[in-house]
Amino acid sequence: MDALSTAQNAANSTSRGATSGSNNANSLNPPTKSAAGSLAADFNNFLTLLTTQLKAQDPLSPVESTQFVEQLASFSSVEQQIQTNTKLDAIASALGQGDLNSIAQWVGKTVETRADQIRFSGEPISFSAPNSSVYDSVTAAIKNVEGNVVGRIDLEKNDATHSWRGEDGNGGRVLNGDYTIELEYRRDGDVVQSAVASQNGLVEEARLTADGWRLKLSDGGLVSVANVTAILPNQMTVGK
Incomplete structure (x- = not known):
């Protein structure tokens, strides 16, 4: 050996x-x-x-x-x-x-997020609509998950933030659920540009998920931190 x-x-x-x-x-x-x-x-x-x-x-x-x-x-x-x-x-x-x-510092603050869908749960939803002197008017078209327009709101041109309270096109209220707010920019009566509105929401809590950090907003929806485009003063949550 x-x-x-x-x-x-x-x-x-x-x-x-x-x-x-x-x-x-x-x-x-x-x-x-x-x-x-x-x-x-x-x-x-x-x-x-x-x-x-x-x-x-x-x-x-x-x-x-x-x-x-x-x-x-x-x-x-x-x-x-x-x-x-x-x-x-x-x-x-x-x-x-x-x-x-x-x-954690975002909790209790209002954030602006990119959101293809916004959840309506009975409370007014605040959203942003960038304005420009190039357009004559801006209309917010409210669409359900099937893509059908259930209501329209004429927006004040000089206001950056607005509010949708769940009203439909017939004077009633829509059911709770997910909706899309599509902005229609018009010039001489014609729609020359469309864009999905950014949602404004009060952050109630932050959660770490398998897909990264998510913010729970006051309407119950969860948004990715990556989709946050701005942090706003809380008084801007109330729109026109």
Whole structure:
């Protein structure tokens, strides 16, 4: 049996003895394994193997020193990788906490968001309509999920924010649900440009989902933080 095999057998015997004692102690208190703890155990085993290998080598045919260097280099590389991953996890955690601290400041404020659909739940919905001197008038067409127009609102040209209270085209109120507010910009009576209105809503809470941060607005809808285009003074939530 060569020196390396003898060393490995001795190390395995030592490892089994240590494991047996550890299992007896851990039967009452199971340990929580981590990358760092596993690394420390592996390093101890590595030192045991290395020491035993040195003791068991044939004096007339010693193990090449380059083999020890290669083993040390391999272990050092793994150790550095685990430490790097640990530091990256710490950085990611810090960045996530920074996002939470930043987004938490939005709670209680009014935000303007891009929204293809706006949820009507009985309360007035505030939305934005950029104005321009190029157009004569602006109309908000309210569409249901089927794309049918259920009402229209003539908007004041000089106002940037407006409100829809759920009225339909017949003087009644629409049912609660999802709607789209499409802006129709007119010149000389003709629609020359259309755009979906931006929704204004009061942020009640922030939630971290699998798709990222979502803001729950006062109407119950959830919007992505990525769709927030502006943070407005709270008094701007009431439109015309």
